[in-house]
Amino acid sequence: MSQLPPLLWLQAFESAARTLSFTAAGLELGVTQAAISQRIRLLEDRLGQKLFVRHPRSLTLTPAGQAWLPSIHDAFSRISEGTSEVFGATSERPVTLRATPIIQQSWLAPRLVALHRQKPHILLRLVSAIWPDDFGPEGADIEIRYGRGEWSGLEMLPLGDEQLLPVCSPALAGTLAAPEDLAGHTLLHAVGFGVGWPGWLQAAGVPHLEADCLSLSCDNQVMTLALASQGGGVALTHRRLLDQREDLVAPFDIDVPSDERFWLVRPSKRQVRVEANEVWEWLSSSL
Structure with missing residues (x-):
């Protein structure tokens, strides 16, 4: 063998x-x-x-x-x-949908629940990926990627503009009245983002404050937000994702725009199956 x-x-x-x-x-x-x-x-x-x-x-x-x-x-x-x-004989094949874990939890999950209720005949297979390279040459019927949209051979729809802002546990937020109060606290970094803490601190008018803070880096936003919810520091997240969290609050209403965003994508030259197109149309209509 x-x-x-x-x-x-x-x-x-x-x-x-x-x-x-x-x-x-x-x-x-x-x-x-x-x-x-x-x-x-x-x-x-x-x-x-x-x-x-x-x-x-x-x-x-x-x-x-x-x-x-x-x-x-x-x-x-x-x-x-x-x-x-x-x-048993079956011609059914699931529609493969690949996305980053954070967008699965926040943006995608409620939409898939509604999709399943209205279109129970569609079989779905959800696959996780973090970095663009993780999506790989195998492809999926539909993907949700994060970046600047600089990919070839794909039909792409942006989920909208993105703004990043700090979030933390409600208890920690109660001690933060102004950006200067971040001094001495842990800034949680999700590596790989075009806009990070230096960009936000610049926008908040405290560009040199990072030197007065502790630092902890993770390779994905799921972990930084989990740490933040447990009082382990302050994380940056997308404003759209904060709306789905009850365990995190924004201590300051200061955000910074990002030239990166989430994209709904699919191969532009592949023959599209009926079920995959139904999922694409459903997700597109909710943008």
Whole structure:
């Protein structure tokens, strides 16, 4: 069993061999043409033989590829038949929705509850990602990303402008009457944001106060807000996210605009399934 190539490589070969196109295989499997090409190259390296002859505008199978393809077809057919026999035949496939954990908790969760009540026939699969690289080449039917929108090959809708402001527990907020009162307290940093504490302190008129504060950094906003809610310091968050929290308050009504924002995105060239389009339209209507 350990000698078998990874299933993703075999899927790429089967689809590309059937369509004689890396681009068509990518559309079928929901990944980029480059991802298919890479998987085929890794598969050929593993097997020690070329499977395709790459022409300028087309593909053909090598003799080895032609000889191997029937076995791959038979293997996938047996897997499909066995799955239907054990679990029942079904053509349903969930709509994969990928988002950062913080937007899942705050913005997405109530909308998905309403979606499920009105459209219970749609199967959903929710996947978490923090950084843009985490979204990866595999893709999802729909994603919610955070950034400046500088991604190619995607249809994008902004969730709106973003402003960041400090938040903390109600008890700690009671001791903070002005930005100067942050001195001696812990500033909770979520790394990777274009606008952070230096930008907010500048806007609040106390740019040098950071030197008088303690510091704690996390790689995601979920953790900074969790620490802030427990009295562990003061975090920056998006104003839209504060509306969904009862355990956090804003001690100052001073915010700073960000050129980054949350985006609803989906691949622009992939054929869209009916269910995935229903989810897209539902989320788009709530922007």
